[in-house]
Amino acid sequence: MPIPTAVTTSGNAADGLVQTVLVVDDEPTARIALAARLKRLGYRVIEAGDGMAGLDALRRERPDLTIVDWMMPEMDGPSFCESVRQDPALVSSQILMMTGNDQPEQIAEGLARGADDFLSKAASKHEITARVQAGLRSATLIRRLEDATEEITRKQEALERELQSAARYVETLLPVSGRVVPGVQMARIYRPSLALGGDLFNIVPWSDDFLGLYLLDASGHGVSPALRSSSFATFLRRDSLLRHVGSNDPGAILTEANKQFPLTESGHYFTIVFASLDLRCHILSYAAAGHSGALLHRRSGEVCWLTQPNLPLGFDSSTTYVTATLPIAPGDRLYLLSDGLYECPTADGELWGQDRLETTIRALGQQSLETVIAETIAEAVRWQGHEQFPDDVALMGVEIAV
Amino acid sequence: MSMHTKERPVPNGVILDMAGDLTYANREQFKTAVETIRQKGCRHLILNMAEVRFVDSSGLGLLALVSQNFKLSQGKVSMLKPQSYVREIMSLASIQKLIPIYDNEQDALGGQQRAA
Numbered sequence: 001m002p003i004p005t006a007v008t009t010s011g012n013a014a015d016g017l018v019q020t021v022l023v024v025d026d027e028p029t030a031r032i033a034l035a036a037r038l039k040r041l042g043y044r045v046i047e048a049g050d051g052m053a054g055l056d057a058l059r060r061e062r063p064d065l066t067i068v069d070w071m072m073p074e075m076d077g078p079s080f081c082e083s084v085r086q087d088p089a090l091v092s093s094q095i096l097m098m099t100g101n102d103q104p105e106q107i108a109e110g111l112a113r114g115a116d117d118f119l120s121k122a123a124s125k126h127e128i129t130a131r132v133q134a135g136l137r138s139a140t141l142i143r144r145l146e147d148a149t150e151e152i153t154r155k156q157e158a159l160e161r162e163l164q165s166a167a168r169y170v171e172t173l174l175p176v177s178g179r180v181v182p183g184v185q186m187a188r189i190y191r192p193s194l195a196l197g198g199d200l201f202n203i204v205p206w207s208d209d210f211l212g213l214y215l216l217d218a219s220g221h222g223v224s225p226a227l228r229s230s231s232f233a234t235f236l237r238r239d240s241l242l243r244h245v246g247s248n249d250p251g252a253i254l255t256e257a258n259k260q261f262p263l264t265e266s267g268h269y270f271t272i273v274f275a276s277l278d279l280r281c282h283i284l285s286y287a288a289a290g291h292s293g294a295l296l297h298r299r300s301g302e303v304c305w306l307t308q309p310n311l312p313l314g315f316d317s318s319t320t321y322v323t324a325t326l327p328i329a330p331g332d333r334l335y336l337l338s339d340g341l342y343e344c345p346t347a348d349g350e351l352w353g354q355d356r357l358e359t360t361i362r363a364l365g366q367q368s369l370e371t372v373i374a375e376t377i378a379e380a381v382r383w384q385g386h387e388q389f390p391d392d393v394a395l396m397g398v399e400i401a402v
Numbered sequence: 403m404s405m406h407t408k409e410r411p412v413p414n415g416v417i418l419d420m421a422g423d424l425t426y427a428n429r430e431q432f433k434t435a436v437e438t439i440r441q442k443g444c445r446h447l448i449l450n451m452a453e454v455r456f457v458d459s460s461g462l463g464l465l466a467l468v469s470q471n472f473k474l475s476q477g478k479v480s481m482l483k484p485q486s487y488v489r490e491i492m493s494l495a496s497i498q499k500l501i502p503i504y505d506n507e508q509d510a511l512g513g514q515q516r517a518a
Contacts, residue, residue: 219459220426263470267429267463271495290462290495311496315466319499339459 019136020044022063024054024080025098026072030121034067034098034128041129051075055083058090064139065132067119070099070110081114092146094139096131163195163223170226173200173233175396177370181205183279183402187369189377191393198225199338199392200233206248209279212238215293215336215394216272219312225268228261232270235260250274250287251323254313258289258321263314270313273306273336277328279402284328287321289313293339295358299331299366303358333369334398335361340391341377344384352383369397403455404428407435412511415446417482421453424461432461436468445477448510449501452483457491469500480510 021043025031028049035045046061048054051072058066066084070077077097084090097115099106100122107118116138119131170192177187186203198218206212216232218225234240235257241248245256253274263269271290278285286294290312296304304326311319328334342357360379364372373395381387405422416439424432439447447468457465469479481503484492492498504510 217459219463263463263466267460267467269463269466271459292494307494309494309496311499312462312466315495316500 018042018044019065019139020046020061020063021132021136022046022048022054022057022061022066024048024051024057024066024072024077025069026050027069030069037125037128038132041132043132051077051080051083054080055090058084058093063093064143065094065096065135067096067098067132068115070097070101070106077115078110078113081110085114092142094135094142096135160195166223166226167192167195167197170196170200170230173202173230175201175203180211180398181208181279183400184211184277185369185399185401186396187373188394188396189373191377191389193340193389193392194222196223196226197392197394198222198229199340199394200229201336201394201396202233202236203396203398204238206238206276210248211277211279211398212241212248212274213277213334213336213396213398214272214274215291215338215396216270217291217293217338217340217392218270219268221392228264228268228270232257232261232272236274248276249323250276250285251321254287254289254321255319258313258319259317261313262317269315271339272313275306275334275336277334277398277400279400282328284326284334285323286325287323289319289321290315291339292354293337293341295335295337295361296326296328297333297335297361299329301362301365303362305354305358328400330401331366332400333372334400335395336398337395338391338393340389340393341380341395343391344380344389344393346384352380356383369399373397405431405454407432409435409439412448412507415448415511416442416444417448417450417507419450419453423456423458424451424454424464425456425458426460429460429464432464433468437471440472440475440477446511447472447477447479448482448504448507449479450482451485451488454488455485457488462491462495462497465497466500480504480513482507482510 021038023031023035026049031047035047038045046057046063048057052075068077068080081095084093095115096117096119097110098119098121102118102120117131117135174190180186180203201215203211203213218229241253245253261270273288273291273294275286286306288308289310292307294306308324310321342352342354344352360376364375403423405428408419410417410419472479479501481501483505502513
């Protein structure tokens with residue numbers, strides 16, 4: 001098998017980098033003559049005596065430009081080009097096809113089968129120089145593009161890893177399903193629309209018979225809302241609330257939060273529902289700011305949405321949020337949820353809606369809390385026809401047994 | 403869906419006729435249209451929402467931002483003829499506390515006179 005690949009290095013190209021040209025031709029005389037001319041022009045030259053040897057050299061040496069003869073036994077020039085274009089590792093190679101017969105139809109065929117340009121065997125020294133330089137200019141641009149793409153991919157991967165790590169952190173802010181205090185169970189599902197979500201929720205025992213719980217939604221998607229949410233979650237910690245608000249009252253907490261978290265300069269804000277459960281007196285207290293994602297499913301079957309139309313946080317610093325109360329009984333369940341759950345659309349844009357959500361929860365009745373949570377999400381997924389919610393989705397259920 | 407806006411001068415104010423969705427995707431366009439009007443010294447911006455089909459949470463935030471910015475320059479913002487779905491979104495977020503909602507231009511302009 002003839003693999004005559006001779007490598008010769010001569011002078012430098014104008015920009016100080018030696019560029020490499022591969023010459024593939026079965027006729028030794030023509031090949032050697034062209035190689036010599038290219039060497040005189042300052043290029044590093046690799047020679048191959050047939051198409052297969054040319055492909056090997058191309059893979060091994062990654063030359064900047066390949067000049068291939070049309071007429072060769074076994075693998076001719078156009079077939080060589082086709083092989084190159086089918087190989088993902090070689091596809092961007094610059095190929096100059098040499099031919100003695102430069103009819104328009106032949107040129108069209110050569111270009112269609114993968115050549116980038118043509119070089120007539122009768123070309124003058126000046127034309128050869130000019131075409132080789134043109135090919136190398138393209139090759140340089142393509143290399144730069146490839147390098148830039150590789151760089152972007154690498155940075156993108158690094159960013160993804162950062163986001164995943166931040167997402168794991170956000171997960172640690174969420175409560176763990178199970179028993180919160182004796183007689184109170186919690187189950188929840190969290191499905192952020194991107195790796196990082198702007199919805200957060202929590203349930204915290206402030207004493208054995210008093211619980212604080214909330215679900216908040218930062219407007220927007222991605223890193224910025226996630227950061228704002230986690231800062232808000234810090235504000236909502238028990239010690240911080242005692243310091244800033246000095247009260248367990250949901251209305252007082254939201255009235256203060258409204259002052260602490262004004263509208264951002266790009267118009268971002270929070271909506272939130274905040275509730276407290278007094279297990280001794282059996283009273284649910286709540287306040288909401290632009291959020292209508294809370295419902296009480298009583299053991300009796302009655303469903304009661306905790307709606308309280310009021311401005312989202314940060315819209316007007318003078319807003320006072322008022323606490324509403326409801327009596328609760330053993331067996332009642334409280335659900336806090338993101339609007340992303342009932343606002344998931346079908347392909348036609350029809351939203352699932354609060355009514356269908358309510359019907360689903362009613363139909364699931366007194367099945368275990370975990371089942372109700374999982375099946376409600378599954379029903380919303382069936383409605384929209386795919387797994388990925390367009391907005392953050394959180395659903396937390398709390399069952400009061402005492 | 404994209405958004406188109408057209409401003410129309412009226413006595414003591416400007417009506418911004420809006421068509422399309424007031425959403426995250428169209429926020430820059432809406433902000434630019436409104437800022438241009440505010441910087442001309444307009445004291446009463448009337449947002450004609452008759453042709454707006456949908457307002458998302460971003461759009462809601464922009465409305466609040468616009469209302470705050472006009473207040474800072476001693477101006478006010480009113481809303482005209484929101485469609486029923488948009489009206490529901492506005493009502494759940496109590497936007498009418500910041501931006502009064504009117505069903506016709508005459509009332510919207512009258513509201514401005516009462517405020518003056």
